[in-house]
Amino acid sequence: MRDNKSIAINQQGVTVSTASPRTILIVDDSPENLAVLNDLLCPRYRVRVATSGARALQIAGASPYPDLILLDVMMPGMDGYQVFEHLRADPDTRDIPVIFITAMNSIEGEMHGLELGAVDYITKPIVPPLVLARIHTQLELKQARDWLRDQNSYLEAEIEKRMAENELIQEVSIRALAHLAEIRDPETGNHIRRTQGYVQQLATELRKSAKFAPLLGERQIRLLARSAPLHDIGKIGIPDAILHKPGPLSAAEWVVMKTHSRLGSDAIDLAERDAAESVEFLALAKEIALRHHEKWDGSGYPDGLAGEAIPVSARIMAIADVFDALVTPRVYKAPLSYDEARDIIAAGRGGHFDPDIVDAFLAQFHAFRDIADRHRD
Incomplete structure (x- = not known):
């Protein structure tokens, strides 16, 4: 209900x-x-009057909203109980305290009024000191309720603001760390933005299936997309001679290159240990960094995991990472067309990639092309 503010806290904490x-x-x-x-x-209050239920509802629903209503029970047309029901049905008036006033002096009538939700029940003829005391009590209670409601609203808004700030700080920190890897490997350009978009698109598509829906709620998808930019953070530890080599890597160089997944996971693990408590997106980022080069058939690295032993996050990242590598130029290769990349990933169904995630990729192939075009280097 909307009403006038009645109390506040000054800078010294005084009401x-x-x-x-x-x-x-x-x-x-x-x-x-x-x-x-x-x-x-x-003498004490601003008073408004109504001689019928219909007029009472008009006045109660207009600003300034009453802080309290004294409502006669026995009235022609719409009686007090009916007026009360209308007041409670309207969001603008449902929280206005109502005191029934009636000439009916019966326990049943008083109980009925209180059961409906009235805050008090006064019988006629009125006793002025008693009426004033009861009105004062109900207005003080309403003032306290309004203050608590406003405080709760303020605290909820502050919590939402702090959470938004924390999420923004996380986003900025993740991108800053991910850009360190980009500095070492400048050819990747907008790789971070593209793969982040691919991951979100795949996860959203997979969520439509009963198999993946329990694993990919809105929060999980948000965390997954947020964590994705850190998948190659371990490349910071790879020597330039290997990272920037224009031709194929030797067997020894390839061994070194493959360490980037564990280097990235270890780096995130150290950051996680420094945190005062568990940070959900870091755990997910560590999982992605370590496992996004594992393959469905067990031929990947670093540990040769196969099938569903590979975390879903890493299986999703694998397709996002490979598609982007195929369609963008590298020092060691020219880019492939989108259709050629699609065919290579389709051919890797059940070998390199989880078959279900390949199917999701094919269903969202148009979206992948749009993301790649939007974030071209």
């Missing part, structure tokens, strides 16, 4: 009033009763 006099709506079809209550309340 201070920030509101104009609080508004009370009196609803009664009797002019005499309205006059009595109006005379009683006007």
Whole structure:
């Protein structure tokens, strides 16, 4: 419900009033009763009056919203209980406290009003000191509720802001680290952005299947895309003579080149150990860095894992990484066309790559081409 702020906290932490006099709506079809209550309340509060249920709903739903409603039960047309139901059904008025006022002096009537959700029940003829005391109590309670609600809203907004800041810091830190690898291997250019896009596209497509859906929720996909840029961070530890060699690597050089996956995993592991608590995306980044060169048939490195022993994250990264390597120029090769790269990956179905992920790649091949074009070097 929207209403006027009534309290705030100053810089010294002291509660201070920030509101104009609080508004009370009196609803009664009797002019005499309205006059009595109006005379009683006007010195302390802003008073508005309504002589029918329909008019009461109009006033209650317009700014300034009442802080409290005194509602007669017995009225022609729409009675107080019906008015109360309408008030509770409207998001703008459902939190306004209501005190029923009635000439019916019965326990059943009082219980019915309280069961509906009224905060109090006053019988006529009214006793002014008692009415004032009850109104004061309910207004103080509403003020406290409003303050707690506003504090909760503020805290929720602050938490969301801090989480967004933390995510931004993570994104910037990841890209900064990944760009270190790019500096060592400048030919890769926008490789980070492209592979990140490929990974997200594949994971989103795989999520449509019952097999992968439990493993690839929205959060998991977000973490996976965030972690992907660190897959080749280990290349920082590879000598320039090998990393920039224009021709094929010798057997000995290839042994050194293959160490980049473990070098990257170890580097991320060290960063993870320095953290005060577990960092989910680092664990995923370490997994990708170590395993994205494993192959479905067990012929990959560093450990020759096969099939589903290879983490899903690394299986996804494998296709993203290979596709990008095929379609972009390297010091040792010219780029292939998108269709040629597609055919090579399709041929690796069940050998190099997880068959299900190849199928997802083929289904999203158009998206891969779009990402490659959008982030050309």
